């Protein structure tokens with residue numbers, strides 16, 4: 254190992270997608286946005302396809318184009334772009350990347366790019382069913398589907414999808430889930446009444462894929478579950494295997510006296526003569542500063558806790574009289590199979606969600622891939 258690394262188990266990713274596929278007759282779009290939730294866009298995409306995904310999804314267009322540039326030919330949807338991105342939109346159409354459309358201005362942008370490029374664009378019309386984030390508000394939906402139907406007649410676009418996203422899928426009994434599902438059905442009906450025949454209706458993220466078959470329709474869009482992290486931790490792990498293990502090499506270990514203040518602000522003091530171990534990862538690498546004095550690590554099979562504040566590049570662990578030397582491996586989190594902490598443990602320690610723990614592991618941390626998938 255170098256200073257630190259994120260070990261990525263591609264077989265776990267392939268297996269997790271296979272697990273998701275078994276949960277639904279619908280097609281599976283593996284969501285690989287944000288550099289595959291920090292696991293690495295291309296290896297993750299290939300492992301997910303090996304597991305049976307037939308679609309890939311990204312937020313930004315650039316990531317979709319990277320997948321195409323790497324020779325990946327399956328259908329891809331990119332769903333978040335803004336008005337100045339007409340060049341990216343044209344590039345997406347040229348590369349055969351499907352685009353999400355949430356408004357008539359966005360439809361016009363796609364139409365113009367399709368016309369200029371002489372190539373039909375596949376669009377997925379997004380309806381806001383209650384997340385109040387992206388998607389056309391229900392009041393604006395009739396105008397959008399009418400404009401899309403007209404454009405489809407003109408041959409510039411194919412409205413292949415109608416879709417939406419949940420606000421509360423991780424709380425499967427929440428009343429908004431049923432309400433959003435109902436609004437989604439209404440949205441699809443309105444699109445059909447406008448003359449559209451979307452062949453891909455999709456709504457389910459990981460949580461809905463694993464807990465609510467009524468939401469599956471033609472395609473499901475799992476993200477976090479692909480990486481092996483439970484979308485509904487209160488309901489167990491759904492046989493998912495966490496794919497990322499974050500580890501570092503102890504950069505220094507030294508004996509110190511009782512009463513020493515540790516790291517910036519001295520929010521930790523040694524209680525006895527003890528060994529302090531320096532871990533060369535910090536908030537510049539995505540270690541939450543909020544995890545200071547709280548988050549767990551494992552060294553040589555024993556659990557410890559961060560001592561004092563997390564700094565930009567490093568943090569310290571008081572290991573007592575444990576025999577730890579520079580060069581020993583410090584496991585921050587992993588699958589948990591060998592007793593090590595998990596990304597969920599880190600999320601709990603930092604008052605966040607495991608999505609953020611894995612996704613924020615920064616570019617200074619090399620990813621090393623193990624397994625045969627991808």
Ligand SMILES: *Cc1c(COP(=O)(O)O)cnc(C)c1O
Pocket residue numbers: 284286332418457458459460474475476477478484
């Ligand atoms: C991120 C995202 C997903 C995947 O969500 P998970 O909770 O990670 O499964 C699906 N759809 C959209 C629109 C997203 O932004």
